[in-house]
Amino acid sequence: MATLLKQQLGLDLSETKTLITPVTKTFAFLGHHVVVRNNRGLKRMACVTLIPKEKSHRLRERIKRLCRRDRTGQSLHELLRELNWLLRGWSAFYRHAWGAKRVFCSVDNYAWWTVCRWLRKKHQHAPVKRLKALYPPSKERGTRRGQWHHRGVTLFVTGRTRVGPYRLASARRPLFAIHHGEPGA
Template structure:
């Protein structure tokens, strides 16, 4: 009986949302604006949707009665991973201090945008990926730095340090 009542409420809510969508389109029309049929959709918050790099959804947090609301979308995480790959994969970096200088700006900007959501897992993934890309870049240098000296001089505690410039760590930002 309870599921039937919730379905009826959802149908009424959907009809109400569709009516509001039509009303919004009518308000925007005199201004010369229109809603895109391909981009505008009516979904329930439990299903979730992507908006400006955020995945907005209301899943229940495991082991609690709390709900989480928003996280970064998979496309946003994939785009920053591609940017890190592009920066750390270039061979035009002459010195080690150039690499963290370029990466830090990109990582800080992305993390500042997504710090307001439930993004700890994404920040951890991004930190691991950037660290692996930088160590890979170091290993592919013409000098061919061995792992032992790499950890001793450049990466104490998994932090890239060169001339006082540290590689940004997204996990600590959050």
């Protein structure tokens, strides 16, 4: 395969970075697990991307790191801005994965309770009821409980991120791919 790519396309493959594997085996690609499974709805085999458990665990560790006890000197406003930046990027990257909504909802639950624990450390183990009085949560549509909110910043809800398979067919062709007559004309 490598010689074919070299001869016909002039591509050199790095031996250390390239792994040629059968498509029926699970493999990692760009932070996703790629699996071929039987799709009953389509009545054929289909390629599915999944969120690796290591990636969701790493996200939880990053959330936990942002909410350490030694960071209780900052305001809730600053913490929510940092968390929102992290959660928005992560959910945008994985929104095309199969089962993303379930993972996103569990991340939301984890983030909410981690911020709650951080606030309890900040306010000498105040009960949740007192914290909700100090920082009234915003009641947003689609959330079971109010989200933490302070000075115009609300904790981002990844569970409301629009998820679904990536639809290449519905994408417009990029300008460089549109034929404009003769090359160089």
